[in-house]
Amino acid sequence: MRRIFALSFVSLALFGAEPADWIVSAHWVLTMDRDRRVLEDGAVAIRGARILAVGSRSQIEASYRGRKLHRANSLLAPGLVNTHTHVPMSLMRGLADDRRLREWLEDYIFPAEARNVDAEFVRWGTRLACLEMMLGGTTTFAEMYYFEDVIAEATREAGLRGVLGETIIGFPAPDFKTPEAALAFNEEFIRRYRNDPWIVPAVAPHSHETTPEAAYRAARSLANRYGVPLMTHLAETRQGREEALKRYGMSPVRLLDAWGVFQGRTLAAHVVWVDEEDLAILQRRGVGIAHCPSSNAKLASGVAPVTRMLALGLAVGLGTDGPAGSNNDFNLFEEMDLAAKLQKVTTGDPQALSARQALEMATILGARALGLEDRIGSLEPGKYADLIAVRLDRAHAVPLYDLYSQMVYALKASDVTDVMVHGRWLVRDGRPLTLDARRILSKAEEYGRRVRASLAQR
Amino acid sequence: MRRIFALSFVSLALFGAEPADWIVSAHWVLTMDRDRRVLEDGAVAIRGARILAVGSRSQIEASYRGRKLHRANSLLAPGLVNTHTHVPMSLMRGLADDRRLREWLEDYIFPAEARNVDAEFVRWGTRLACLEMMLGGTTTFAEMYYFEDVIAEATREAGLRGVLGETIIGFPAPDFKTPEAALAFNEEFIRRYRNDPWIVPAVAPHSHETTPEAAYRAARSLANRYGVPLMTHLAETRQGREEALKRYGMSPVRLLDAWGVFQGRTLAAHVVWVDEEDLAILQRRGVGIAHCPSSNAKLASGVAPVTRMLALGLAVGLGTDGPAGSNNDFNLFEEMDLAAKLQKVTTGDPQALSARQALEMATILGARALGLEDRIGSLEPGKYADLIAVRLDRAHAVPLYDLYSQMVYALKASDVTDVMVHGRWLVRDGRPLTLDARRILSKAEEYGRRVRASLAQR
Numbered sequence: 001m002r003r004i005f006a007l008s009f010v011s012l013a014l015f016g017a018e019p020a021d022w023i024v025s026a027h028w029v030l031t032m033d034r035d036r037r038v039l040e041d042g043a044v045a046i047r048g049a050r051i052l053a054v055g056s057r058s059q060i061e062a063s064y065r066g067r068k069l070h071r072a073n074s075l076l077a078p079g080l081v082n083t084h085t086h087v088p089m090s091l092m093r094g095l096a097d098d099r100r101l102r103e104w105l106e107d108y109i110f111p112a113e114a115r116n117v118d119a120e121f122v123r124w125g126t127r128l129a130c131l132e133m134m135l136g137g138t139t140t141f142a143e144m145y146y147f148e149d150v151i152a153e154a155t156r157e158a159g160l161r162g163v164l165g166e167t168i169i170g171f172p173a174p175d176f177k178t179p180e181a182a183l184a185f186n187e188e189f190i191r192r193y194r195n196d197p198w199i200v201p202a203v204a205p206h207s208h209e210t211t212p213e214a215a216y217r218a219a220r221s222l223a224n225r226y227g228v229p230l231m232t233h234l235a236e237t238r239q240g241r242e243e244a245l246k247r248y249g250m251s252p253v254r255l256l257d258a259w260g261v262f263q264g265r266t267l268a269a270h271v272v273w274v275d276e277e278d279l280a281i282l283q284r285r286g287v288g289i290a291h292c293p294s295s296n297a298k299l300a301s302g303v304a305p306v307t308r309m310l311a312l313g314l315a316v317g318l319g320t321d322g323p324a325g326s327n328n329d330f331n332l333f334e335e336m337d338l339a340a341k342l343q344k345v346t347t348g349d350p351q352a353l354s355a356r357q358a359l360e361m362a363t364i365l366g367a368r369a370l371g372l373e374d375r376i377g378s379l380e381p382g383k384y385a386d387l388i389a390v391r392l393d394r395a396h397a398v399p400l401y402d403l404y405s406q407m408v409y410a411l412k413a414s415d416v417t418d419v420m421v422h423g424r425w426l427v428r429d430g431r432p433l434t435l436d437a438r439r440i441l442s443k444a445e446e447y448g449r450r451v452r453a454s455l456a457q458r
Numbered sequence: 459m460r461r462i463f464a465l466s467f468v469s470l471a472l473f474g475a476e477p478a479d480w481i482v483s484a485h486w487v488l489t490m491d492r493d494r495r496v497l498e499d500g501a502v503a504i505r506g507a508r509i510l511a512v513g514s515r516s517q518i519e520a521s522y523r524g525r526k527l528h529r530a531n532s533l534l535a536p537g538l539v540n541t542h543t544h545v546p547m548s549l550m551r552g553l554a555d556d557r558r559l560r561e562w563l564e565d566y567i568f569p570a571e572a573r574n575v576d577a578e579f580v581r582w583g584t585r586l587a588c589l590e591m592m593l594g595g596t597t598t599f600a601e602m603y604y605f606e607d608v609i610a611e612a613t614r615e616a617g618l619r620g621v622l623g624e625t626i627i628g629f630p631a632p633d634f635k636t637p638e639a640a641l642a643f644n645e646e647f648i649r650r651y652r653n654d655p656w657i658v659p660a661v662a663p664h665s666h667e668t669t670p671e672a673a674y675r676a677a678r679s680l681a682n683r684y685g686v687p688l689m690t691h692l693a694e695t696r697q698g699r700e701e702a703l704k705r706y707g708m709s710p711v712r713l714l715d716a717w718g719v720f721q722g723r724t725l726a727a728h729v730v731w732v733d734e735e736d737l738a739i740l741q742r743r744g745v746g747i748a749h750c751p752s753s754n755a756k757l758a759s760g761v762a763p764v765t766r767m768l769a770l771g772l773a774v775g776l777g778t779d780g781p782a783g784s785n786n787d788f789n790l791f792e793e794m795d796l797a798a799k800l801q802k803v804t805t806g807d808p809q810a811l812s813a814r815q816a817l818e819m820a821t822i823l824g825a826r827a828l829g830l831e832d833r834i835g836s837l838e839p840g841k842y843a844d845l846i847a848v849r850l851d852r853a854h855a856v857p858l859y860d861l862y863s864q865m866v867y868a869l870k871a872s873d874v875t876d877v878m879v880h881g882r883w884l885v886r887d888g889r890p891l892t893l894d895a896r897r898i899l900s901k902a903e904e905y906g907r908r909v910r911a912s913l914a915q916r
Contacts, residue, residue: 093856094863098798098812132853297799298867300808328867329854338796340556341755345800350758354556395590396787396871398551398899399906405552409756409786413854414872441856448857 018052020045020066021423025057026389028075028403032363032378036356038403044076046385049197049423054379069418073393075403077359078378079139079161079386079421080332081366084231084269084290084319086145088117088125090132091447092324101237101299104325108455112324115454117174121447122147123154128444129323130158131435133330136413139386139421141330142267142290142319142370144204144231146175149189152199159426159434161386163267163370164193165204165231168219170212179205179215183222190226197384198422200228200372205261207233208252209240216259229265229371231290232256235278236270237301253278262287265371269319270295271309272302279305279312288315288369291361293338295321303346306339306361307353317366318358332362336408355408389418476510478503478524479881483515484847486533486861490821490836494814496861502534504843507655507881512837527876531851533861535817536836537597537619537844537879538790539824542689542727542748542777544603546575546583548590549905550782559695559757562783566913570782573912575632579905580605581612586902587781588616589893591788594871597844597879599788600725600748600777600828602662602689604633607647610657617884617892619844621725621828622651623662623689626677628670637663637673641680648684655842656880658686658830663719665691666710667698674717687723687829689748690714693736694728695759711736720745723829727777728753729767730760737763737770746773746827749819751796753779761804764797764819765811775824776816790820794866813866847876 022045029042031054043060045052053060057070096108122145133141140161143151148166155162166186168179176182183203190201205211205219216232223230235241235252244252253274256262262285269290271282282289291304309316318335320327336358343353367377376386390411392400397410419427426434480503487500489512501518503510511518515528554566580603591599600621601609613620624644626637634640641661648659663669663677674690681688693699693710702710711732714720720743727748729740740747749762767774776793778785794816801811825835834844848869850858855868877885884892 091857093859094868095859097860097863097867098809100808104808128853128856135853294799297803298808300802300806300810302806303803323868328863331854334792334795337792338799341752341796342803344758345755345761348758348760350558350562350756351556352758393899395586395593395895395899396789398586398902399549399909400903401551401553401906401910402555405555405786409555410552410781412870412872414870437853441851441853444856445858448859451857452859 017063017065020047020052020064022046022069023060023064023066024069024076024387024420025060026071026074026076027392029054029379030075030077030359030403030407031380032078032360033380042076044379044387046423049384051379051381051383051385053381071389071391071417074389074391074417075407076379077388077390077407078363078376079388079419080137080362081317081370081377082133082138082141082320082330082332083267083288083317083366083369084292084321085129085141085143085330086322087129087141087143087151088122088145089322089324090129091121091125091444092451094328095324095451097325099325109324112451112455113174116447116451117146119147119150122150124440124443124447126151126154127158127435127440129330130155130160131432131437131440134158134160134419134426134432135416135430136331136333137388137390137416137419138330138332139388139419140370140372140376142231146173152193156198157434159421159424161198161376161421163200163202163229163231165202167204167206168215169206169210170215171210179211179218183215183218187222190228194226194228202229202231204231207236207240208244208255213259216256216261220261220264224264229267230261231267231269232261234268234271235273238273241273251275251278253281257281257285267369270301270304272296272304274305279308283312283314288317288371290319290369291316291339292319292321293335293342295326297338297342299326303342307343307347310357315365315368316361317369318361331413333411333413336362340408355402355404358408359404385423386421388416390415391417475521475523478505478510478522480504480527481518481522481524482527482534482845482878483518484529484532484534485850487512487837488533488535488817488861488865489838490536490818491838500534502837502845504881507842509837509839509841509843511839529847529875532847532849532875533865534837534845534847535865536821536834537846537877538595538820539775539828539835540591540596540599540778540788540790541725541775541824541827542750542779543587543599543601543788544780545587545599545601545609546580546603547780547782548587549579549583549902550909552786553782553909555783557783567782570909570913571632574909575604577605577608580608582898582901582905584609584612585616585893585898587788588613588618589890589895589898592616592618592877592884592890593874593888594789594791595846595848595874595877596788596790597846597877598828598830598834600689604631610651614656615892617879617882619656619834619879621658621660621687621689623660625662625664626673627664627668628673629668637669637676641673641676645680648686652684652686660687660689662689665694665698666702666713671717674714674719678719678722682722687725688719689725689727690719692726692729693731696731699731709733709736711739715739715743725827728759728762730754730762732763737766741770741772746775746829748777748827749774749797750777750779751793751800753784755796755800757784761800765801765805768815773823773826774819775827776819789871791869791871794820798866813860813862816866817862843881844879846874848873849875
């Protein structure tokens with residue numbers, strides 16, 4: 001009698017439990033939701049591409065049935081968002097460091113690109129970057145380079161999420177020789193991907209120094225015609241600001257505003273050399289910011305006024321920039337750490353840019369900067385299931401007093417063990433499931449030899 | 459006939475080869491010797507605690523016979539040198555981040571230390587720090603805290619090399635209540651360890667803000683009596699400089715110089731707030747500098763003028779500082795990267811502090827700052843066999859264009875696979891051989907709970 005009762009109770013519970021594809025649980029869950037809930041012994045239920053529910057493990061396990069992954073000594077967090085990259089440049093990682101911008105560009109990057117960059121280079125470079133990004137917990141990246149259709153294919157193959165924009169630039173690029181040709185290609189690209197759940201097509205005029213007004217205006221109009229974002233470099237260097245003031249009598253921000261560039265969803269990368277009036281324009285236009293601390297420090301561009309931007313309510317995400325000179329990897333753990341430290345040391349205030357704010361920038365604020373905060377950036381019901389598990393049991397991360405602090409200042413990309421994007425596991429136990437790491441590394445070494453040889457023949 | 463000839467050739471070769479305990483070889487060897495030789499397919503022969511020879515793999519294997527470790531896809535480098543730490547504070551890792559110095563000290567660190575720090579705390583904290591340091595390629599560290607005899611025991615047990623100085627401070631510390639008592643203990647400590655090959659005993663007056671002149675003078679005299687180094691904090695904060703100017707009419711550097719502190723081998727940590735006259739004094743006195751980029755940035759202390767110091771020929775090493783607030787880990791890969799980036803962005807020159815200089819600071823210059831450059835800091839015959847192997851085949855470190863650049867900007871502490879100190883393997887294939895990692899992590903978590911509970915009872 002007792003047994004029958006118990007059985008029927010179990011079947012009732014099972015009958016009452018909603019089906020889920022996965023129940024992922026861990027010691028801690030950093031939701032990054034509106035209330036920034038941190039759950040001890042928390043869990044996330046997932047069906048298809050989306051999150052069904054987030055709550056205590058016991059509650060989720062009582063309400064949902066599905067396959068389980070439990071990480072007893074880890075935290076779960078939303079997948080990290082890299083708001084500014086040039087992923088195929090992974091194949092030129094550290095090609096010419098510690099050099100002045102002009103020498104770096106003219107003696108290394110431009111010749112290396114002219115002699116090496118083609119569709120296959122871009123494909124393998126994107127694969128290498130995707131491999132590194134997924135292993136380090138990045139699930140979404142915003143990217144501008146050349147051959148964006150190939151980048152989209154490789155990104156889909158990896159299973160990552162990408163906001164991808166063909167670079168529109170006023171001189172001959174490896175794929176298109178004029179801005180018009182690039183824009184025509186870009187329109188095709190947008191039409192192909194505008195309903196893709198993983199790829200957000202974008203339009204990416206390069207910068208006011210390199211892209212003429214007409215191309216900027218055409219880019220904005222193309223982006224608005226299809227409701228896609230525009231991405232651009234903005235106010236990266238002091239020299240760029242001075243040139244704009246001299247040539248146009250306006251700061252770069254005021255110049256692009258005068259050109260109508262911010263009349264629609266915009267993501268601006270760097271934004272170092274800005275004054276209060278510039279910031280007010282960016283705030284009014286709702287421009288998202290891709291803050292790139294490593295790149296701005298390494299190229300000696302300066303330190304963006306992130307503390308002020310956040311106080312103004314701007315959506316500031318983190319970007320690695322490309323790994324050939326401006327950075328050397330796609331590591332958002334390092335960018336979080338550096339963003340916080342740079343703000344503290346430049347403002348003289350150790351409370352500036354807290355660990356929690358740094359993690360917000362790498363997740364929900366980055367998502368907002370990309371216009372994707374309704375879909376990604378936090379662990380909340382209805383959002384895409386983009387999440388990471390990070391182990392907490394290594395010598396550099398014990399003991400644990402504060403989860404945000406540990407995440408930003410102590411944990412490393414190499415502590416990421418599991419990565420899910422769109423409900424699909426890309427990394428489990430530190431091993432990539434969608435990419436052939438060995439083949440990619442060997443191809444990358446081959447390209448390394450090729451690039452070196454191409455620069456030797458001068 | 460041919461066979462006999464071949465055999466006798468082999469035995470001749472074996473007969474001619476000198477015995478070695480280990481022949482360690484790898485794709486690349488960064489020697490950091492006087493000529494900064496970089497060897498492709500290089501090897502290091504080791505006998506006992508010392509390096510016998512460094513050269514091409516074929517040459518070393520022809521000249522020496524011994525056990526072999528070959529790392530086909532790695533680089534070998536000298537073990538890294540951490541010139542400023544407080545290792546037992548590992549148990550307070552990230553206890554109170556993003557706070558103002560006074561709040562951090564008075565509301566968290568001082569009460570946590572008063573209620574928790576005893577010999578066993580120090581022992582387990584040192585073990586945890588040694589575990590993290592060895593896994594990340596650090597082979598020597600300079601340290602000042604309390605219970606230095608316990609730190610020495612735990613360091614010897616781990617097999618690391620330590621320059622260890624009992625803190626001499628003008629208020630009651632967890633072990634000694636007066637500077638005099640600490641100095642008396644320190645003398646015993648020096649006598650016990652002065653001939654130890656792993657431990658260099660030192661004397662460590664805390665800082666001009668906390669340690670009276672008499673204690674500084676006694677510390678210097680004690681250090682000179684035994685020929686050991688003196689370590690101290692120096693010119694870390696703007697406030698400290700202003701206080702010295704107001705109270706003594708002198709900068710901190712001039713003050714300590716007036717107190718005779720630099721009349722003997724000295725290592726000064728931080729050295730942020732200095733002018734040209736201060737730097738000239740440090741140069742004239744041959745004071746070694748422990749530059750702590752993470753700590754100085756995170757606490758918003760400022761950025762030390764490292765580029766200028768190096769130009770003056772000062773011996774500037776890298777330090778992590780303690781991991782409770784000023785930093786969160788003991789990661790010299792991150793300090794190298796940050797040191798370079800901070801100099802570039804503050805000087806406005808992307809050529810400032812190159813990758814090679816950053817690695818010099820973490821190896822040979824750090825050794826020189828500690829007065830140990832005749833024993834460690836480079837791979838050279840006659841020096842102690844302190845070396846690390848770092849794998850080059852991870853997605854974040856492929857392809858390879860420049861070894862220094864890769865080491866500083868792309869490789870991570872987690873890429874270290876093998877660590878030897880004094881001819882003894884401490885880490886092989888990423889696994890610690892001298893410490894019980896599981897037990898240490900579990901003890902550290904226990905101490906974490908205890909420290910949290912002690913702060914809750916206010």
